[in-house]
Amino acid sequence: MQPSTSPRPLLAALQDRTEPVTVWGAGFIGLSAACALAQAGFPCTVLDTDEHRVGEINAGVVPLPGFEDVIPLAAARSGGRLRAASPDDTAAVAARVHLVCVNTDRAGRPVTGPLTTVLTAVGRARAGGETLVALESTVSLRWLDDLVPAALGAAPATDASLHLVAAPRRDWMLSPDMNLRTLPRVVGTARPESLPLARELYGAISEVVHPAPDWRHAGLTKPVENLYRYLDLVLTNQLAEAYPGLDVPEVLRLAGTKWNVPTFHPSIGIGGYCIPLSPRFAVDGTGHPGEETPLPLVAAAMAWDGDHPARVAESILRITDGPIGILGLSYAPNARIVEGSPAARVTEHLLARGADVLLHDPYFTPEEITALTGARPLRWPDDLSGLGTLVAATPHDLYADLPARLSALQDPPALVDNLGGYGAALRGTAVPYAEWGTPAARPSAAPRP
Template structure:
């Protein structure tokens, strides 16, 4: 006979797990639970996203490959349901709610979505709901926002909160998955700690206990803070030694057992690396002590202008930026280097266009403020004398080398952000990465 726990109620279909938000994080977490036989009921404000989820589908390209299986089978087994009416989730039989909504807007921390979800959950009549927060939040959210909202609606002591930040992302390394990576879990209610940890273990067996929700919040932010400082250091070194070949030195330094392999880039991008450090600054008891973090963030903000000037130093007139996404083959544009770089280039009088197979020209214009271009990128290249490769999409990397070289008959300069083309011999065309000798064109 199975032990009567909430985790077992979920595993044996006696209860559903409810998700608020089925974007990248919410969708993949929900699918992970469903793959273990747990029934999922999800809420999202976008009707198209809801309809796709009911079928085990998503608008995110290549996500099936990242998951490692076809999630439509879960829909056929009746494990996936979704709605645009949040009240469908707030019924007495549902008592496990996962918050997976964005906590950034326009590159800055944003709390309104989390507040809205908590206000909805606080109306539930279920006995002692468990609220699991996957969204990246500041530890100050707990006493300032989360607990006050839930206490007003549910009463003190009538709910439990767990902070369960995600560490995995769309990574080619199969060891960096939701299933395989250690998962930090913080719970402030000792009586429900084991229940919440066991719910998380359904999809992430290796649970690492944080002593509190605040520590779980801090852990996520510290991880990204350290990473931001590391990358900021690589960018600073590449900028400080533009004629020497810092990229090679960074690569060799990364072969030491306690140093990661780093390289300079056009800018750090994405949700976590940019937003989590800002939350760390907001919640610090002495934010003035975070000088390394502040310098790294400033370096990151300044980098697109430095790269734009390096291009201008070559007398370039027209630039084609390949990629709005900050992650290869995933349509995520948040804090993309292309956004600020394109604006900096235009400010210097250089005609600039952005191409990305995962975004329409209209969306590119909305995000970058300049014209986007569509179609076969090989047909576009001859019109530009410089190419900046930001995203290592398969469309850009898998092209036959001869076809690429033939298209570059007018190309004078290539800036390769992550080295996607570093094995190609471009002949007389100047090929640079951030940190190769002479990359700044001085």
Template sequence: MVTNRNVCVLGLGYVGLPLACAAAGAGHRVVGLDPDRARVDALRSARSPVEDVEDRDLEKALASGLLSFTDDPGDIGGSDTFVICVPTPLKEKTPDLTMVDAAVDIVGGALRPGGMVILESTTYPGTTEDRVRPRLAEATGLRAPDDYHLVFSPERIDPGNPDYSLKNTPRVIGGLGTAAGDAAAEFYSSFIDHVHRVSGPREAEMAKLLENTYRHVNIALVNEMAIFCEELGIDLWESIGAASTKPFGFAPFTPGPGVGGHCIPVDPSYLSWRVRRLGYPFRFVELAAEINDRMPNYVAARVADLLNDVHKSVGGSQILVLGLAYKRDLGDMRESPAPILIRRLESRGALVRWHDPHVGILEIEDSNAVAVQGELTAEELAAADLVVVHTDHSAYDPEMIVRHGRRVFDTRNLTAGHHAPHVFRL
């Protein structure tokens, strides 16, 4: 029989909110803590800021009485299980763990003997044991593994993925000691189908970084191939499709205008930062970052060439950028390459307009680009000298883009199958 826990989830974003809802759905009493007052107010009114959590699910969880939200650390005193899901950004290419530290300090004020502390935020190997453990010991006098359970369990959620959710994505668990692993496995098994135990927090931390470094490096591989395939006159998308028919030994990755989101551009740098402290570089990661970071400039250069081919200069040309988000069907702008691309085009004198049905902002920092509001129209497409498909949102109709765009540069293969002399792909 599963023990119902009193859970505190710290950080109610893409990772913490689905977790809080799922744990409450499994019968645990959950309090979600976030310092963002506006976010807490919205959540209390059953308005979800995260695409993967529907308002109606939030409403149901709130109505059950098992889920509540607060911005006051004084409200988490009755918790026995703390799950930390706060951001782990980079500051000047160095891991910035200030939010993890702040969350650990909050936990330190509430942790009692026999409790459990789980870190889910992505971080470099060693964080749980070498940073969280001593900080909690200092704050509470409690020592893991004897006095409480300390665990690292990476979140692998893929926002917007219709096939894999929190429930059916296997969960990696690395407890400090067997009892911590047992307790965490029991907790997660109450709302996740499969758990996979590893021997300790470091192996779990490394598993997450291996996954994201693998993506980062392979995306860089196809991005570099896209650059030379253009010069070789090869349709790389077709080659990727062909290679993907191999039922073993190949996993497809696709090129794009750059990498974005909280994970892929950030997490591998956590690992390379850690490796550099050993006295040598992690060359794969550094090379991949160099290639991926170059992509927005490469796209801007291709745009210039495509205009040049019809005797136009970038300066003074109207360019419409479709999609700002880093990923299809999400409104998440974190680390999106779109603003870099837009600023690059503007620095060459382009008059940029952009459209994104998912992104709520109206202005891009350091840019005069104009937001096109409402539905994308044929007139808007036809008014541009060139249309750049930056994000392949499913709301975009490729046929309409091909029919009305005067010249189209598609960085995502949205227009696959719509061959036309005025349509070009990355």
């Protein structure tokens, strides 16, 4: 009798962690997921269109500046279970398990192109039998209903061989203790029968897995949880606008002494991958394109926030006298993340008003600074003495001695401190200081013509 050549049931292969996994996208989300899966025992291939990034991963180099100590690439590769490849790797595309971690936004707006490309490739490579596709990218519910079935060429609710999972990723890049393993994971599936497979896969890399009623509930979780924070931050910035004669950061600190009130700080803008995009995904998932949104509060917040960089630029111009320097292009400290950069948006408006703007970020080359923002590169720390105003946008560790450097200058620039972290060190010095959200940063002078 010939031995059976039927593939093992997918659940059993996930349970003993012998099933190869393909991760689409070698950004922070995809590469960290691939490393976690490899460390859990799964043979794992991470696919990316960036050949340089693929080469660096296979050479053992984390290709994401600022995340070298966060992504355990060396440990993941030590057992030979992790490799990187381009999306034309036929074996990886034909795998039975796929994690989709591609960008679903461009220039601050949701885009479907990369997701459609990946799902179309997976759908064409399916040769029968079970396939699990987990969406870790942020998605709109309309995409789950329409885009995903069309791209895969399958009906999620009725195809018994297709296991579709929504498992939106959570991360807090500013805290090493809040990561893929420690943060609770929400997962939901298109069919109830697929949930045991999803729990088995994600239980291998996350300490807590919360099952959702289905994949639509799981998919909406990410936009909603970020939407909470977005609305709070917009309100915080609105308060600073509404009360220009008060120290609004102090008001917010005092309000935060109440046990159930979080403490926020006014800022020059809301940045990053997720929070600024959350309202767009939430609104996109309701009704149909072109219809009036049933989330009017969200729509109003988006409209106000869209004009915020212009108001920030105007406030900076009211207090400046000479060239304007900006420290930090990345939205998060000690990382290279330009997506949703508040500094970039403010720079755009300053330049449009004729300002002379110089910008520095240790994670971007001078050429990249100019290409991304139009600003002149600021030479750190040599150019500090020639500035009229300096905006401390992102508190990279490199700038930890900024107060000492400014205090040593004979004619220091006025410092506009985005998050107020340098105030204590500059108190009593000759450096003109303005914490964002205080009257010093937002003088009530008439607007410039």
